[in-house]
Amino acid sequence: MDLKCPTCHNPLELTGTHGHCHGCNKDYALRALCPECQQPLEVLKACGAVDYFCQQGHGLISKKRVVFVLQDV
Numbered sequence: 001m002d003l004k005c006p007t008c009h010n011p012l013e014l015t016g017t018h019g020h021c022h023g024c025n026k027d028y029a030l031r032a033l034c035p036e037c038q039q040p041l042e043v044l045k046a047c048g049a050v051d052y053f054c055q056q057g058h059g060l061i062s063k064k065r066v067v068f069v070l071q072d073v
């Protein structure tokens with residue numbers, strides 16, 4: 001996963017559900033969307049691991065397939 005700051009295009013440092021830009025000193029919320037239906041995924045946290053689950057019938061989505069979008073916080 002390689003997300004860039006929409007303002008200065010520095011790579012974001014990702015911390016779970018947030019991305020931080022060192023260039024702008026700004027945090028972004030990460031929203032996880034299903035690659036099949038583009039609906040928000042339910043985030044399941046267990047023992048330090050994070051799983052993404054689509055409630056629209058696509059089941060568990062591996063992190064590699066999750067579509068992340070940035071939101072201002």
Ligand SMILES: [Zn+2]
Binds near residue numbers: 005024025
């Ligand atoms: Zn930035």
Ligand SMILES: [Zn+2]
Binds near residue numbers: 034037039056
């Ligand atoms: Zn889905």
